[in-house]
Amino acid sequence: MFAAYLPRELVAPLLDAEFAAGVAPRMDNRKLNKAEFDAYLETVRDQQFAFQRGDLLVGLQGLAVPVFDAEQRMVLSLSMVSLVGQRDLEPDGEIAAHLRAAAHEISASLGAQA
Structure with a gap:
């Protein structure tokens, strides 16, 4: 999530170092190259959420807004x-809707525009 939204000049050196060290992000049980990860970050920004299932640790899923x-x-x-299977964290599910609503409420309280 932070890689998608923090200023590129802040994030790029950190991501470059991880890719150089062979610590590439994973999705669908495979390592992403830099272009694929950049495309994923663009999708995160467009959709305003990140969802992963089993890519960091088998059996775990996560949703962030x-x-x-x-x-x-x-x-x-x-x-x-x-x-995985313990909670419905699908992006179109009830928990995701509650997380989005809470994020919008907190954002509004911080002065963010809708």
């Missing part, structure tokens, strides 16, 4: 992680 301040900067992320 951004919270913005008055300058439309992401200042925190609301996230939920659970065992």
Whole structure:
């Protein structure tokens, strides 16, 4: 989530170092190359959520949504992680709707524009 929203000049050196060290992000049980990861970050920004299932640790899933301040900067992320099958963390599910609503409420309280 933070890689998608923090300023590129802040994030790029960190991501470059991870890719150089062979620590590539994973999705669908395979490592992503830099172009694929950049495309994923663009999707995260477009959809305003990140969802992963089993890519970091087998059996775990996670959903995260951004919270913005008055300058439309992401200042925190609301996230939920659970065992696969324990909770419905699908992006179109009830928990996701509650996380989004809470993120919008907090963002509004910080002065973010809808």
